[in-house]
Amino acid sequence: MPMTSLVEPAPAKLNLALHVTGRRADGYHLLDSLVCFASVGDELHLSPGPLSLSIDGPFGEGLAPDDDNLCLRAARLSGAEAAIRLTKNLPVASGIGGGSADAAAVLRGLLRMGYELPPDLQRLGADVPVCLASASARMQGIGEHVTPLPALPVLHLVLANPAVALSTPQVFAMMEQRENPPLPKIPDFGTAGELIRWLRGTRNDLEEPARRLAPVIGEVLAALDATGAGFARMSGSGATCFGIFDSVGRAAESAGILARQGWWAVATELAQPLVPG
Numbered sequence: 001m002p003m004t005s006l007v008e009p010a011p012a013k014l015n016l017a018l019h020v021t022g023r024r025a026d027g028y029h030l031l032d033s034l035v036c037f038a039s040v041g042d043e044l045h046l047s048p049g050p051l052s053l054s055i056d057g058p059f060g061e062g063l064a065p066d067d068d069n070l071c072l073r074a075a076r077l078s079g080a081e082a083a084i085r086l087t088k089n090l091p092v093a094s095g096i097g098g099g100s101a102d103a104a105a106v107l108r109g110l111l112r113m114g115y116e117l118p119p120d121l122q123r124l125g126a127d128v129p130v131c132l133a134s135a136s137a138r139m140q141g142i143g144e145h146v147t148p149l150p151a152l153p154v155l156h157l158v159l160a161n162p163a164v165a166l167s168t169p170q171v172f173a174m175m176e177q178r179e180n181p182p183l184p185k186i187p188d189f190g191t192a193g194e195l196i197r198w199l200r201g202t203r204n205d206l207e208e209p210a211r212r213l214a215p216v217i218g219e220v221l222a223a224l225d226a227t228g229a230g231f232a233r234m235s236g237s238g239a240t241c242f243g244i245f246d247s248v249g250r251a252a253e254s255a256g257i258l259a260r261q262g263w264w265a266v267a268t269e270l271a272q273p274l275v276p277g
Ligand SMILES: C[C@](O)(CO)[C@H](O)COP(=O)(O)OP(=O)(O)OC[C@H]1O[C@@H](n2ccc(N)nc2=O)[C@H](O)[C@@H]1O
Pocket: 015, 018, 027, 028, 029, 030, 031, 033, 095, 097, 100, 124, 125, 126, 127, 128, 141, 142, 143, 168, 169, 172, 236, 237
């Protein structure tokens, strides 16, 4: 077990496409999603010691280090003792997996400290299994079936959130059509253009109900389009939207314009594969 602190990134999760294909008897929805991860994210610091959690970072004040925090729930499920520091860079309840990504990062850190992965990860959150590898994947079932995909092409992304927190259960509850067709066949994408053409034949089935709860999402999508996105869509249950741009420069310019609206907006790219160490 290392005596010094170790750092685990918790990359933001993006649902490039998210089809809701049905609902189980327990109320959870069946999903079919193309998921990828951005290099922007939270950061977890773990060191040996009694179990504790402190939180800092730009969005740290919106989140209590209490027993419900997914970082502590993940550590308790592993039976682990560790001092955890979470640097919260991502807005909370924003459709980019923050809590699930944090829980998965804690589990990866604990693995490096010699603890085992606990069973039944989904008790922590539907997105935890896909966030564990934090690599592009097709996610099905309620999130438990994760099929890794070949690396996606280079993407110049902007993530933008209009400072509106959306409750995932509330967005699901607003859905009117819960049985939709699955994703079309996912090919190997050679270029961003090929990926965008494929995305145009897909949906985020949560976008319409989320937009009824928070119409400002429509303004974010329009602003991404107006600042040159080749494609823009909401991620997860919202309200964060992503735009795909031609170049780093155009993405940075768009993020600057959107941030001047008072929105959280960052230019980013796909996360590098996680390297344990
Ligand atoms: C919508 C997605 O963002 C797509 O990646 C995720 O599936 C949501 O994942 P998450 O935030 O980890 O979700 P959880 O914390 O497990 O679930 C929150 C709530 O969302 C609803 N929920 C979630 C996942 C799912 N497949 N069906 C659902 O109906 C349930 O009401 C659940 O109580």
